[in-house]
Every structure is written in C-alpha cells, then in structure tokens.
Amino acid sequence: LEEPLIFELAGTDTTGVDLPEIEGGPNRLGGMERTAPIGLPGLSEPETVRHYTRLSRQNYAIDLGLFPLGSCTMKHNPRLNEKIARMPGFADVHPLQPVSTVRGALEVINELAFWLIDLTGMHGVAMSPKAGAHGELCGILCIRAALEARGDPREVILVPESAHGTNPATAAFAGYRVENIPANADGRVDLEALKARLGPDVAAVMITNPNTCGLFERDMKAISDAVHAAGGFVYCDGANFNAIVGKIRPGDLGVDAMHINLHKTFSTPHGGGGPGSGPVVLSEALSPYGPLPFTARTADGVVHLVEEENAAEFDHTQAFGRMTAFHGQMGMFTRALAYILSHGADGLRQVAEDAVLNANYILRSVEDLLEAPFGKSGPCMHEALFSDAGFSEGLSTLDLAKSLVDEGYHPMTMYFPLVVHGAMLVEPTETESKAGLDQFIAALRSVAERARAGDVSMKQAPYYAPRRRLDETLAARKPVLAWSDPDSA
Amino acid sequence: LEEPLIFELAGTDTTGVDLPEIEGGPNRLGGMERTAPIGLPGLSEPETVRHYTRLSRQNYAIDLGLFPLGSCTMKHNPRLNEKIARMPGFADVHPLQPVSTVRGALEVINELAFWLIDLTGMHGVAMSPKAGAHGELCGILCIRAALEARGDPREVILVPESAHGTNPATAAFAGYRVENIPANADGRVDLEALKARLGPDVAAVMITNPNTCGLFERDMKAISDAVHAAGGFVYCDGANFNAIVGKIRPGDLGVDAMHINLHKTFSTPHGGGGPGSGPVVLSEALSPYGPLPFTARTADGVVHLVEEENAAEFDHTQAFGRMTAFHGQMGMFTRALAYILSHGADGLRQVAEDAVLNANYILRSVEDLLEAPFGKSGPCMHEALFSDAGFSEGLSTLDLAKSLVDEGYHPMTMYFPLVVHGAMLVEPTETESKAGLDQFIAALRSVAERARAGDVSMKQAPYYAPRRRLDETLAARKPVLAWSDPDSA
Amino acid sequence: MRYLPLTDADRGAMLARIGASSIDDLFVDVPQEARLSGPIEGLPLHASEMAVEQHMRRLSKKNLAAADAPFFLGAGAYRHHVPATVDHIIQRGEFLTAYTPYQPEIAQGTLQMLFEFQSQVARLYGCAVANASMYDGSTACWEAVAMAGRVTRRKRVVLSGALHPHYAEVVRTMAKFTDDEIADALPSLQGTPDNAGLIARIDEETSCVVVQYPDILGRIPDLAAIVEAAHAKGALLIAVNTEPVALGAIKAPGELGADIVVGEGQAIGVGLQFGGPYLGLFAVRDPKHVRQMPGRLCGETVDAEGKRGFVLTLSTREQHIRREKATSNICTNSGLCALAFSVHMTLLGEEGLRRLASWNHALACKAADRLARVPGVRVLNDSFFNEFTLVIDGDAREIVRKLADDGVLAGVSLGRLYPAEEALKGGLLVAVTETTPEEDIETLASALEGALS
C-alpha cells in the first residue's frame, strides 16, 4: 500500500483536535483578519497515527541496524536520555523565566560545560551554537574577533583538501579567503607545505583530527606550534572527537577552538536531520571572545546566566556578540549530559577505544577485497576508508552502496573525502556488537566481490527497498517543492 | 534479515545494565543461595532496542491499518491515554499504601465506576476483574451467591449456540451444567425455545447482545422478563457493548450482570494479548454479592476503599469473596476514564452510531459477492457476518483470510460464530475513515471474487507476509515451548 | 471528535449506499422504548485533550508517588528501577496496538517475544515449560490449584500459613464454587517458617500444597523438605513467588522439586501501578503436565518454506476450542506486561539479575541491622531476601498511618493484611530494593524512633 500525502487524505474542514468554536464579534487584530483559505488539511488522530507510523516504516534507522555513515557517527541513542529531556523541569521551562526559577537548567548547562572543558583540556566553552556548522562559525568568529582585537586582521584561512564541506563554507562566510593545503601520500596534512604557506596573512588553519581519511594527524602538535609561531590560530573540526574522547585532549595538541557535535560524540539523536548542537571549546587566548549568553559558576556554587547586561561582572566584555536568540539546545544538553554521566570518564575512554577497534576490525576484514588507499598508513581511527579501485569497469561506488541496501544495510558515506576516488567511508561506532560487525562484513564482502566480478545487476540496485533508484535529476530540473492541488491546476 | 532469539544473540555473562558488583561475604538467605547457572542471556541496550524494534516490525497492528476482527473490537488507542497512565501519581503508587496517600487513585476508580453504572443503567459495579473472562466469572459467581443466599441453588445455565467460548467455560467453572439454546432462522435467540426450557433448575441465561451474529436481540426485554419470572438471572456478555454505548442501557432491558471489556469498548490497548480489564455492572438484586475490594463515595465526597475489614460499614457483608490480590487494573482504569471523558456522553453515542454505520456500510458494499446469511434479518450492529457459501469448491474461509493478508490487511475473525458455515465476522469499528473503508472494501471484493472464481493460488497465501503459512500441526504434535541450547543437546 | 474520522458528509454518503435514511434506521431492531433519544443526562459532554489531561493530572497529584517519599512497601508488589528502554519498546505501536497473535504470519513479533518470555520464565523458575502469562500472581496461584486438582483428581488443598493472605483469599473464594476443600492457617511470628506444622497437614486426600517462597513475612522456607513430604503423599507442590528478583539470589523452586511454580512478575519491568495490570507467571517442572496447563502457549514450528516461526499452540486446552471443557476460562492475558518483563530481563541477563539481587539483599541487610537498633523494634526473620518483618511494641498499622502523614511510606503492616488478628498487629513488613537510598533507611529509623518514643 502506498501512503498518500496528508493533502490527499483530508480536506481543510476536518480536524484531529477538539477545540471550542469562538463565535465572531469584535476582535483586536487591527483589521488584519485572515479571510482567504489557508489550505491546511486536518486528520483525525487515528488517521494521523497511521499516516506517520506507515511513513516511518519506509525509513532505515539505527534502531533497525548498523548505519555505517562515515563522519556522521550514527551510534545508539540511549532511551534514558529521551526520558530525561522530557522531564517537565527541562521541557516545560521558558528561556526568559527569571533566573531564580531556572537554576537547575543553568546547572545542567554549566555541568555539561565543565565536562566538555575537562575532556578537551581547553579553557572555556561557548554553549549556544545550534549545530556543528554553527559551532564552526562561532569558532572562526572568535578567531576573527581575537585578531581584530589585537589589530591584526588577516585574510586567509588554510583548509586541508579533505576537510568537511562546511569548513570552507564557514571560513568564506566569516569573510576569509580559503586556501587548500595538500595531503601527503599517506593521507595526512603535508606539514612542510603547510609551514611553507604560513605567514602574516594567515588567520587560522582549520584541521579535522582525526581527519576525514580516518587517520590521526600525527603532526598535530607541530602544526599547532608552527601556526602559533606565525601568529595564527588552530581550529579543529571536532566532528570526529568520538574517536579520541577520554583518550586524548585536543588542548594538549595546541588547538585553539573546536566545536563538538553533541549529536555525534555524545549521542543525541539525529532525528532525520537534526536538531544538533555544536558547543565550541576555546583556548585561553580565544575564551574572552566567546559569544553570549553563557553560564558561570561563582565560588559560592551559584550558577549565573551571563548575558549582555552582566557580561562586565564576569569580565567578558569582549564577546563577539550573540549567535542565537536564547541559550542553545537545552534539549540536547540534557541528553548529552545524561550520556556523559552514564559513561563517566572511564566509559568515554572505552567509547573511543571500541569505536577505533570496530573500525580497524572492518578495515582489516575487507581490505583484501576493497582497496584501502591508506591501509598502510597505520591503524585507522573510528572510520575506515576505501576506494573503488578494483571494481569492474562500469560499476561505481554508488552501485556498491545501493547494493548494500539490498543486503539490509544503510550505505556508508560515498565520494567523501574528495581526495580518494570513489571513496567509501565506513564508521561502525562503538555501539555495534562483534556479531553485528561480522554480519555486516559478510555483506560488504559479498557486494565487493560482485563489484569486482562485474555483476551488472548492481547498476539497478536497490531492488528490495521501499523505492527503486530515484530520479534526482528530474527533481532538480523541474523542482516540485510543495504540494499543489491537481484539481485546481 | 532474520532476527535470532535472544538466546542466540548473547551469553549469560553480558548485561545491558550497570549495577555494582557486591562482593561475597555473609548473607541471610537461609542457605538457599542459587549456585547453578540460570541460563538467562543479557544484551546491551543497543542490541536490545534493535532486537525488539526488528521483532515489532513483523507484527500487524491498528497503527498500521484496519484490523477488522469481529468481536475483538480493534479500534484506535488514543495516545493521550498512554501519557496519563504513566503519570507518576498513577504509575508509581503501591496498592497497599495508606488510603490517605492514594485518594486520587480511589477517585479514578470511583469516577469510572460512576460512568459505567450510568452508561449501563445498572446499580453497582465490581471493578476488580482482570479481563472479560474474569468479569464473566465474577458475574456468574454473583448469581450463584445470590441464589445460594436465598437457599435456591440451581444447576443449569443456558447459553445460546452463538456464544463466545468463554461463556460455557465460565459457567462450567462455576459449577453449572451448560445447556445450549438454539437460534432461530434470522440469527437470534429462539425466544419460544428459551421459554420452554426455563424452570426452577435454571440459574441464569447468558446472552450476548448485540449477539455474535452482529444482530441486536430484539426480544431481550421479553427474555429477561421470562427468566426473571422463572427465578433466574440474566447475564449479558458485554463484549459488544461498543455497538450500543450511549444509545441503549442494558439495565433498561432487564440485565442483571454484564462485564465490560475496557479494552474493547473503551479502547485500552490490546497489547498483543492483554492486559484487559473486565468490570462487571450489577443489578440491584446482585449488587450485594459483588466481590471485594471496591470503592465507595460517601456524602462528604470522600472516596473510601472497601475491603474485608470495613465491608460492614458499607453494608456489604454478603460479598462472595475476592477475585484478585489488589484493586483491579488501575492502568486500564486511567486509560478508560480518559477515553470516556474525552468522548463524553455525546461522543460515546457517536461511537456507537459510527461503529454501526461502518459495519453496515461494509455489509451492504460486499453482500453481492460474499454471502451474508443474516443480511435479510435487518441492519447489523457493529459487525457484519458472512459465510463461505458461494466459494469455489476447495477454497475456504481460511484461504480468503490469508489472501487478505497479501492485500495488506489483518483478516477478519474466522469460523466464528459456529452457527454459520465458514463464518467471517468483520468489525471495522468507529475509528476508520470512509476512505479507509472504501480501500478495504475494494480489497475484500477482490479476494471474494477470486474465491468465487476458484483461484487456487489462494491456498498458498499469504505470499507477502513475514512468514508463509505456518505448520500449526507440527507445533502441537511435537511441542517446542522453550528454547534449549542445541550445543548442549 | 478527534478520534472519529467520519464527517457528516461521509455519514450521509454511507447511509445512502446502505439504503437507510438515518442512523436511527440502523437501530430499528432495538425496541423504541429502549433507545435513548439523546446523550445520557447528567454526564458531561466531550472534552479537549488538554482538559482531560488537566483533570487526570489533578487526580494524579492527590496520590503520593513512591518516588516522592521514603518508600518501604512490598508484600507482593515491589518497586524496582525499570530501564527507559522497556517503556520505549512497549509503546511501539506494533506491540501496543496488536491483537492476540491468532494470525501468526503477521504476528511473529509478538510470538517470538512470547517464546523468548516463556523460555526466560522457565529458566528463572527452574522449570521445563512456562506459559505466555496469566492476569497476575494471585489468579495464577488459583489456576495452579485448579490444575493440581485436574492432575491428581483430589479436592483437598493445603495452604501454607505464610501464603500472601490475598492469594489465600482468592483461592478460598474460587474454591467456594468448585467444592474444593481448603486447609489454611495463619502465619506465626517466628524467625523460621513452620515446615513441620505444614507437613503435618498433608494427607492422602491432598491435591496440592501451596507454599510461598520467600513467604509473606520475607522468610525463605526450605522447599525441598516440603516437596518430599508432599510427593510422599501423592500431592503436588505449588511454589508461589511474588518477588522474581529474589530468584537471582536463591535457588529456583523447580530446582527444589516444586511441581508447579507460579508468581507475580510485576517486579521486573512492570512497575507498581496501584496493583494492576500485573503479570502472572506460570510454569511446570515436568513437561508431561503441559497439557493440563491453563493459559496460552507459544511454540516453535516452520512455515511452508521451512523457515522457523512461532505459533500459539496446544489451543485444544483453551476455551475458544473446548468451551465448557477448557482448562480455564482465561482468554486475555498480560501480553504487554510479558513484553515489559522480557525486555527488562533481556537487559539484565543472568549477570545483571544476580547483581541486582545481591545489591537488594545487601541493602536489606543494612536496613535490618539499622532498624533492629531502634528501641522497641526487633527483626523477626532468620532469613530473608529484600523484605523482612519488624515486630514492634504497639500497633504497626497506626504507626504506618502516622508516618504516612509525615511523608514516610514505612511498609505494610500485618494489621492491613490481617485486620482481624490481634496477635499480628505488631508486625511490619519492610522491603528494601535498589531504589531505596541509604539515607531513606536512616529516615525510616528516625521516624520509627520518634513514633515509638
């Protein structure tokens, strides 16, 4: 059975709520009454539940199986955290309530901030960014504010070839010119090339570590030292922090700013595309420029909300501004804090170890069939990178990925990083069992063998998904982005 | 992917909880320490969530589509009711807390009791029975207690042919001899045959109204009068109360006892087989014999818990005993009360009307293809009854039902009531939309046409379910009722 | 009406297809005088979701939730921490809104779960086979008594004096109508259960002996001795357990020779819920007794393609087939509670269950030691798991009520359970689980000191 659209299921005169009908009479809407039809269909509760339940079953999800999207970190979402986020004291609190009535909320933010600072070995943290990309922007804006404060505006940000697409987008948004730094043969930043490019025009280097080839940047400390020596700052993309959490502190490697995707490392649910949360940890040099609002605990144990009004009391007059209306993603903070407290310092360390172990297990279990371009560059971290070298002519990474769908799995990240041809980035995360990995490895080996053997049926995969391959070109060429009533056309 | 058993997924040394390990040392277990292995596998939380999520997807459910099981009343389960049942003041309260700390819980029971009495036009209600069959037993035990109290023990209970299987089982359990009463040609109790059988040995008549042919027993009042005149009681099986709730009060028809399936009429979820709840409304003659405990509101508005201890204060010394340890299905009471308050007296009436309308709509939309044995006996009530007359040789009701699975529907009730050959009992309930019914009717017509035409492929249906037809004979002949480790065999 | 999808236009169109001119035409078989002409008077009309939620919340706030007070109640219902995953899973629409799995091809989710549940219960109880659940422990207990009657064809039932009095009352109530003879007794306030007295009551007419383990006073009887005595007279031994967590610490009744093991499963996964819905567990040690068992059974089989699958089986014992010859009239069971139990037990596993049991016992030992130091209080039990009996100078029931007024839920007094028995009125059952913070033990001790001084 195909599920129709809500617009095809009901008209605008039905509803799934029971509300009183207020008779007309005078109003105070300033003459702006909405009189024309709006066109919003209303479904009864039974129809609504069924519509969305049926739709949901056309999705793949972590709850159904391994979701090996490299760099996306699809790990199990603990159900406790959902329960906690719904406690009325967190869910039913207004962001502008008097501070005396939200002490617990401020404590949550402050407690999480404390953990993030300690786990990263940094000095401060900006909690309000709403997602990873927003956090990146926050970090770069801190850098720009710091440079401007010392009267040394610079123009260039260096970004490695393998960076996340958000990195250059962010740098450009903040008004910088972006220059690439090449990778060396083993998949890491070319230290010498970087050093050669450093100079008084370089505001910062944006580095992802572990990098998007799944490798740890061995020279991280040397890079940081060189950048600092040249008067620049080091921005670290923290999307892969889950590989090292509890094992390595970025602050020890000279990082000045790093965003942390709470929805990756600390397992707040992705929800089909968000919400995320991207707090940014900051070095001592950058902390004064972090945005408002934030929380601060004074010696008496009281947690304060620091906003424009009282920033001076907390010696924070250099804040570069405000990134969002309120205090950040409270719903994600409660979940992330619950996750962190559940694991503790020992459990988080184990998270990193198991994530890395699982990825290496996959890497070594399939590299005889799938080319691992940096397989000789040392162990991978939390994700294993493969290329399409060895595929039979005419078959692509896309075909392998879609064939994996027929094996019952979500595909890995494809064609990223760009430095590898036909890249496939596999991140199992720490919440997969060995038995689950073995089953996945068998499936991956099976499709890899078919790709090598030139099984052309792969070009039409998937066969067993709710839909066959979808025509993305048509969608872009003739965009249909909202429903319109065929009867009124 | 096939989902293994938990016993195949994990050993007994793993766990999905983090609990402290208490070191040995002295205990006070009286020398009964359990030392031998127990054999219970433990799964981490991610594995657990995935296991049960995957299993769940092999089920059909109301949330996925129409569930037309006659006499089972599979209607939408409002989500509000789930939320309410989980309020800590209901979910986290012990049944033996001092009464001063559970006033709200007692009020819920009392408020629901008040509605049940009013909706049925009866005198009292026993709230503690745990399910419909348990309620039936309660009602029959009230009758037996009342007869014994007047020194007139009787031996026989009359049950119509079309009764639910629980009716004779219950009567037999309570020590009665069961005798059938035939139906007349139009599918109703044969009033004359009944009258002829009445006498001083008949303790009660158990009648289902609307009956299991989906018809209203027109002669109900005459039956009651005749039974009462002969010194017996009238028990009404209330499983079909949803067809008349808010429209007709069984008390007005002379009923002495009727259980109400809260999980049918008042929409508490079936949960794959329970829990249910079966309060029994009682006439003035039977009320004194209702079991303990129950609630009573005194003139001062206080709701009291009446147990063995204070039964005398509430003039209830003739209670026949106690049917269960505590106070009944509180979790079902909160849901049922929320359902009742949501609908109100007007909405409940609409429930009955829409349930009957939907059933008649199906009856009249397919009776040209599916034989309706009592189609001429007047409108049906909440369910439409069909027979296999007209099927091609060799095809059965079972084949049609399993073919309906391939159309995306749960089958109707089959081979019940027994009075009709190859019976199919279809109950859509009031929570289906017209569009949904039309789609179902089209599917039903399609399989009916195939059955008439003799499409032998139906004998192997279903084809598109998680499993093909299962071998029930094998299961019964060589019962495997628990997992055993093949390695230890 | 938010739950009713039909519009008036739909209703009109449908009546037209049916050939009726009004809804009332469809109720034509109901005598006119029995038809109400409008909504029943004196009852409120429909209400918004918000209004209903507010009303119910107001009622819920009139109860003192266990989480909001020092809490020590047990006596057949125990408060344990239930992992959030359990509730998440039982709210999956596919489990919550499914019917009894009579169509196995599209109910494998429920069926496989039940098969796993049966296997877990059988192992927990040390038995061969468990069924797919009963209403609750008390009704399971009665069903066991009835089954023993079918197996032994005898009518005399010997109840231990330390069987939960509500369970005993359910048995007595049912027996009134089945002409079984019930030999029961009261518990005696001794540190060790009176096995000898119980054994003395068993005779050649006895169909079964019913023993609670741990018993109503929290003591752990040595079942093996009673089993031997019962079997010597040809009677079955029915063991009743109301705290399944205990079986992570003490031997399984089946191991000790009990023939039928029944109990309340609420402590694992289900929660307190003011007494229901709960979860009746029912298992037999000897597979030959399976066909006399009440309730549903799920069994393994294969489908037409040879794939493993599960079905409800041996239904020839059940009422919808056997009608008046059924083993029981039970129809609905506690499927969703069985799921909750099974999910929680799967999360625990043997390792978790044993740790949980050890922790409960250790805390209970601490509590017993602390409370024994309260003047005027002594601990009765020689043995216990997570619940024990205090004997107090005074009326424990009054003290419980008084402490409740001060916000301490002190336990269950024997006076509440046996209101007529003067000799028991000093008894107070105190249960301690992993949910009991150690400071609450101190709070209880102080409160008792205050109340007794």
Add this chain to the structure above:
Amino acid sequence: MRYLPLTDADRGAMLARIGASSIDDLFVDVPQEARLSGPIEGLPLHASEMAVEQHMRRLSKKNLAAADAPFFLGAGAYRHHVPATVDHIIQRGEFLTAYTPYQPEIAQGTLQMLFEFQSQVARLYGCAVANASMYDGSTACWEAVAMAGRVTRRKRVVLSGALHPHYAEVVRTMAKFTDDEIADALPSLQGTPDNAGLIARIDEETSCVVVQYPDILGRIPDLAAIVEAAHAKGALLIAVNTEPVALGAIKAPGELGADIVVGEGQAIGVGLQFGGPYLGLFAVRDPKHVRQMPGRLCGETVDAEGKRGFVLTLSTREQHIRREKATSNICTNSGLCALAFSVHMTLLGEEGLRRLASWNHALACKAADRLARVPGVRVLNDSFFNEFTLVIDGDAREIVRKLADDGVLAGVSLGRLYPAEEALKGGLLVAVTETTPEEDIETLASALEGALS
C-alpha cells in the same frame, strides 16, 4: 557498560584479526605524550541508569515548570498544548534515529514528511516554497538577511525597531563579519507600530527591510504599506513571525507581499524547552528565489519504476557540494522538530488552527481587559493577537522577579530584553494562550495589584 556491546573476549578476538597486540597499538599515531594513561582525573566514573536519572531529576526539580505556576511568558517562545500523539510519533525509532535522508530509497518516511512540512509552512506563510527547516527563528532571520544581500547585491539592512532584540542582535553580530550595514532602532512605546519612521529609513542602498509580525510588543503592523515602500526602492521585505498560531487569525505575510518570510515554529508541536531545540521556518513568496534559499529542500520525483518518491534536491546550493560558494554553511537542521510541527499541524488542520487562534485571541482580550483595570497599569496595544504590552508605573523587571518569588510567572519585562533602556523599563509583555486558565488571569491581576500598591 550498558551501551557498549563488546566483551573483553570479543576485543581480544578482534585485535587478533587486526594483528594488534593491544588497543594501544591502534593509537600508535598519537604521540605518546598526548595519550592519557587512564580516565581523566577529577571526573566521575560510569553510573547506573538509575543514578543518572536521579541526578537529572534533582536538577530538573530546581526549575519551576510552566505547568506548575500561572504562566504568561512569550516574547518569541509560546506555550501551547501539544497533543500526546506528537511525542509518540517523534519517538518512533525510525524517525528519531535516522540520519539526514541522503539515501532516498530507504528514507521516504522522512522525505515525504519533509515535503508535507514544506507544503504546510508555505501555505501557512502564504508563500510559494518553504525549506526543510533552519535552526531557529533568529538564525533563519539572519539567513534571510544574507539571502536578500545575494538577491539584491546590496549591503544595507533596515531593521524595524520592533524586531525581537535577540534576533536583531544575531543579525548585528553576523553583519560584523560580513560588512553588512545594519540600520536598527529601538521600539517606541506606542499603541501602533511606527511604519512611517521605518519607511523613512529605506533607501536605494537597502537590500532588505526586516519587520516582525506581530511585533515584539505584540502589535500587528500593516505589512502591506511597508512592502510597497520597500519594493519602490528595490529592497526586499523580510517578515519575521515568532508565533505561528497567530497566522490562523491574521493574514499571511506572503499574502501581504513579503518576499521572504521567516519565523520560529516552536509554538506548534515543539514546546518551550528552555530555548532549544527550536524550529526555524523559511519561505519565499516568489519561486524564482528558490535557488538563493539556504537550507535543505525536499522535492518530488519518480523512481525507476515510475512511482512517486521524494529526494533532497537543489543541493548544488549547499555546502557539501559548493564548499566556500554555498548559500549558507547550514548542515544539520531541525528535522525532528519539523516532524513535531508537521504532526501537530496535521492534527489541527485549517479548522483546528483557526479555532485555536480564535481561542487564544479571545482569552488574550479578556486578559487585556482585566489587567487594564489594575491601578497603575495600562495596556499599550491598539492591536494584538495573544500577547500585548502592559505599561506599568515602576520597574517591570523588579515586579516580574518579585512575582516569581511568589510563584507567578508574570511575563517578560522589556527590562530583561533591553536592559540598557530606561525608557522601556515600565514595559511588560504578557502572553495568553489556550493553556492559560481564566483563574490564572485573575491571579496575575491580583498579584500585580499587590505589587503595585
């Protein structure tokens, strides 16, 4: 560790396959001095689910939940009743634990939902196309400003003085780094918005005019006049809405000619949540602007068998394709909040939304009338929907704090929003929704009377 399935035996076997002798071998690329030898000091170790839940519950109880007090806060975040169905659906694992739908064949659930969501938002806003959501209203507002710059290739941004000050501050902050010029102003305490003053600030360099509707003081500006003025100078009109329920009662900004309509969707389906996650809505009136829009878009297409399906489309605007030339750096959005909004809106439908809006307005009118009778209080607004401004003799911020101590959450003072502005300190924003019982209005009135006397 309950979330980590590997056992030590597994780890050993896996290391063996990898050919490593220890986990540390896998971290060999990390300089030895950067590797911590054990758990970070000073931080607690892992904790049971129960312990974490208890800790978080303790913190949650230190907050005063809106349900537990008379509550009148708005100012960009509104409290409405959210049907229980909404939360049930967003907790379906298939929605909750799915990723951004990059693999459309196995993500049709999320994609169809997003297509429906986009269609609902477009209709609500009176626009042609809406995107699949932004972080929140304030960031959506900034993205609209940036988009207007791309469309008009101008750099001057005119902000209405009655734009939410946090939104204005976000725009100012971002503009610092993009060299946009921001012309802003303060709100004036008048009953009707100062359209003339705003229009006077528009010039030939202006890329866009940003107007909130209803505005921060609750007044409903006549957008049409400003649209006309903006278009006359070649500028775009950006309308900002922070209370979508209002659009069930007042004309859609798109109907009135706004070019870009952005807003906060939190009021429908999402809840208060102390400010986040919220739901940024973004729509354009003219389809030709679609390719300049930020954020994800879901579009209709067909699969290889011709069946209708949905995909993310026009991704050439996005950062993962365009890198430094992207329309925005936005990546994650508010997918799950969009689902909550869409489910709630589906339950409401047009009929429900209009009723809800009428009810809100009627209650707010009652509240305004009642509060106007409090001595020392006047109602500023000539027009409003469900929120209006009181002007009080005294410091409203102090009064709000004082009333909070008495358990009344009286509203948002302008002093909280504009701490530096003496002229605004008597202002108090009061929001009234269907969740406000009428008796709470009386409570607020009495409390204000008490505080002002």
